[in-house]
Amino acid sequence: MIQLIVNGEPQVVPSPDSGADSGTTNDARLNIRQLLEHMGLQGKRIAIERNGEIVPRSQFDQPMLANGDKLEIVVAVGGG
Numbered sequence: 916m917i918q919l920i921v922n923g924e925p926q927v928v929p930s931p932d933s934g935a936d937s938g939t940t941n942d943a944r945l946n947i948r949q950l951l952e953h954m955g956l957q958g959k960r961i962a963i964e965r966n967g968e969i970v971p972r973s974q975f976d977q978p979m980l981a982n983g984d985k986l987e988i989v990v991a992v993g994g995g
Contacts, residue, residue: 917945920985921954928953944978950986951975960991 919926931949947970951957963970964987965979980986 917980918982919950919980920983922987945980946978947975947980950980954988956988956990962989962991963987 917928917930919928928945928950930945947963947965948957951959951961963975966985970979
């Protein structure tokens, strides 16, 4: 499990490899695409800030999230 702060709220997210052995996951890493799937936000137009820095969409598949990261996720909504 990975503990994150998402939009000011604590979240616990299963780590990608938590199925086999739920022992120590101190070095568990998660990528943003996996987080978005967990939150049901895949396919939406979003912007993400991690620990105060904007994350380019091209880096969403890189394992970068770790325990204690602070994320701000903004979902764009259209309308008229």
